[in-house]
Amino acid sequence: MSERRLADLAPVARLSGARVLRGGETLIDGLTLSVPARGVLALMGPNGAGKSLTLRLLAGLVRPQAGQADWDGAPLPPRPKVALVFQRPVMLRRSVRGTLTHALATYGVPRRERAARCDALLRLGRLEALAERPARWLSGGEQQRLALVRALGAEPRLLLLDEPTASLDPEATAAIETLIRQAAEAGTSVVLVTHDPGQARRLADRVAFLHRGRITAEQAAEDFFAAPASAEARAYLDGRLLL
Numbered sequence: 001m002s003e004r005r006l007a008d009l010a011p012v013a014r015l016s017g018a019r020v021l022r023g024g025e026t027l028i029d030g031l032t033l034s035v036p037a038r039g040v041l042a043l044m045g046p047n048g049a050g051k052s053l054t055l056r057l058l059a060g061l062v063r064p065q066a067g068q069a070d071w072d073g074a075p076l077p078p079r080p081k082v083a084l085v086f087q088r089p090v091m092l093r094r095s096v097r098g099t100l101t102h103a104l105a106t107y108g109v110p111r112r113e114r115a116a117r118c119d120a121l122l123r124l125g126r127l128e129a130l131a132e133r134p135a136r137w138l139s140g141g142e143q144q145r146l147a148l149v150r151a152l153g154a155e156p157r158l159l160l161l162d163e164p165t166a167s168l169d170p171e172a173t174a175a176i177e178t179l180i181r182q183a184a185e186a187g188t189s190v191v192l193v194t195h196d197p198g199q200a201r202r203l204a205d206r207v208a209f210l211h212r213g214r215i216t217a218e219q220a221a222e223d224f225f226a227a228p229a230s231a232e233a234r235a236y237l238d239g240r241l242l243l
């Protein structure tokens with residue numbers, strides 16, 4: 001979708017001057033960020049910059065002590081469906097199929113629809129051959145695929161992904177990237193935390209760069225990689241920035 005069309009749609013979520021303090025330390029420092037209704041927004045920045053906390057703010061799991069978070073322009077529920085996939089997915093003591101069926105039940109999918117929806121998610125994640133295996137026995141890449149299709153089963157409007165391919169090999173990474181691309185093409189707005197500039201180039205429409213709890217650059221992905229708008233982002237891409 002063109003940059004112009006993306007900008008025409010109201011943001012699905014927005015942080016305005018959000019501040020998060022813990023133990024006297026400012027972790028998120030007056031952060032303002034709009035998540036477009038469509039496309040992939042990559043959130044980049046050094047370790048400890050506040051990327052995961054920003055995802056939690058966007059998920060409504062953390063409330064800002066100052067400033068505001070809103071979804072579809074409203075600060076209170078009903079919110080659009082938001083799904084958050086953590087850096088290390090938590091797997092239940094269930095089979096792969098059991099994991100998905102259980103998730104569909106918690107999403108309120110009627111019992112009679114669950115088996116077909118589960119099969120569709122297994123196909124999407126290329127997990128059919130592993131369906132009866134305990135989820136905790138899966139490899140890291142397989143668990144990430146399962147976590148991602150489990151989240152997609154909720155049919156979220158906003159999908160928040162925290163380094164979904166950290167420590168995966170190139171093939172597993174490609175499989176996850178395909179799932180992310182498919183979700184975005186189907187109309188889900190995606191916020192992707194990544195340390196991998198190659199991945200951001202491949203997937204992102206926009207990039208927001210975070211440093212010490214503040215956004216220092218927020219640009220179309222092409223522009224960000226051609227001419228990052230902040231000194232911190234330039235230093236990060238050159239491998240020179242530490243928090």
Ligand SMILES: Nc1ncnc2c1ncn2[C@@H]1O[C@H](COP(=O)(O)OP(=O)(O)OP(=O)(O)O)[C@@H](O)[C@H]1O
Nearest residue numbers: 022023027045046047048049050051052053054193
């Ligand atoms: N509940 C908390 N209490 C105190 N400090 C916290 C809490 N949660 C996060 N922090 C601190 O806030 C800062 C930002 O953490 P966050 O996990 O958002 O960083 P990040 O950008 O995602 O880093 P990484 O790239 O290493 O995952 C870190 O210094 C972290 O130690």
